[in-house]
Amino acid sequence: MLRILIAFILALPVLAGDLQVGVGRIKISPEQPIFLSGYAARKKPSEGVKLEIWAKALAFSDKRNGRAVVVTTDLIGMSRSLSERVGAEVEKKYGLRRAQLMINSSHTHSGPAVRDNLDSMFDLTPEQRQVIIDYGNGLVSKLVSVVGAAIADLQPAEVSVGHGTGTFAINRRQGPSGGVKIGLNPAGPVDQDVPVFRITTPDGKLRAVLFGYACHNTTLGGDLFLVHGDYAGVAQAEIEAKNPGVTALFMLLCGGDANPNPRGTYALAEKHGASLAAEVSRVMAGTMKPVSGPLRTAWQMTDLAFAPHTRAQFEEELKGTNWYKQRRAEAMLKAYDKGRPVTAIPYPVQAIRFGKSVTLVGLGGEVVVDYALRVKKEFGAEDTIVAGYTNDVMSYIVSKRVLLEGGYEPVDSQIYYGNPGPYTEDVEETVMGAVKRAMGKVGRKR
Helix, strand or coil, X not given: CHHHHHXXXXXXXXXXXXXXXXXXXXXXXXXXXXXXXXXXCCCCCCCCECCCCEEEEEEEECCCCCEEEEEEECCCCCCHHHHHHHHHHHHHHHCCCHXXXXXXXXXXXXXXXXXXCCHHHCCCCHHHHHHHHHHHHHHHHHHHHHHHHHHHCCEXXXXXXXXXXXXXXXXCEECCCCCCEECCCCCCCCCCEEEEEEEECCCCCEEEEEEEECCCCCCCCCCCCCECCHHHHHHHHHHHHHCCCCEEEEEEECCCCEEECCCCCHHHHHHHHHHHHHHHHHHHHCCCEEECCCEEEEEEEEEEEECCCCHHHHHHHHHCCCHHHHHHHHHHHHHXXXXXXXXXXXXXXXXXXXXXXXXXXXXXXXXXXXXXXXXXXXXXXXXXXXXXXXXCCCCEECCHHHHHHCCHHHHHHHHHCCCCCCECCCHHHHHHHHHHHHHHHCCCCC
């Protein structure tokens, strides 16, 4: 009889309010001059800190021992090598599977270089490279620590979700097919959605807020050398200043082909951040949808194939005068010498589903907006939030449309990422295939 009763209880639907949530945060501002990542024009290290940068974590647990942790970082992006180290240590210390740990980066271009990410962008002395290596090693320890802090802080919570609308993202792919340049394209696709997770105590006291936006975190340009979280860092700081004791976390969504408009100054970063914070506050003050368990998580790896290339093309590239192409050519020729030319790259897709209320999809790389629009359309009525810049940032992840149009994202950017060239035309269907498999594992059907 007891076994029957237990089975009956476990079969009951998990109700809203069944979640526990823990919050953690740790400062990750560099303590010494370091190269800031994102702009090839920078030729010297940072000159100080204007706005502190952070890693923050939300740990979720349901009554059936389902768990998930979302980590946000004010960084250009995590590399696979660092993410794997964090994931392995978190599993060892806290028993959290890789599918249960999501690491997102804000993609600020005023944050420190991260080891193995955009390495081809920098011409570093051995001492400067060691600073980046040391920072990465310390970052691993801090991310593991912030996950532990969030898990230790687990307590009963009410979670709800709502949506607002941003105002300053604009598609940046300007020009005709074959001649696309980075500029302003008001007619191009953009996603102005601002999803907001509100976390409160059972009696309604605000503890944390997780929000996102699909726009490059690049209000600040390559002529600036102070560490700063850009508009995303300002928005988090504004929310926290207005709500003492609250932790605000930002996730960058699929903003690979969107820029802030206008951009270029600290004043504009403050303006954009303040407008985003105000919209988040407006959403939290209104009616929001309850979020419940059970928690389901999935991790799906696939390989993205590069277009065919030859040893001869990199030998020719090595003879040229473009330093960045020469660096890329050196790496590619070493791979040819070992008999292992680079033909594909591993690609992670992740899904975290909260009951039947909302699913958070995490895609690696600098994902263009086409993916978010397609995933949300194909998976229909249930709330879906699609984040890029998650777990590994290895390149731009372009749709077939963007690939065929050409330009910086599908072609030129691969030089700085140290990849052999553009992806094959099936890149979009390969990514979407992995998304569908991950969504199927958490019970989401088209």
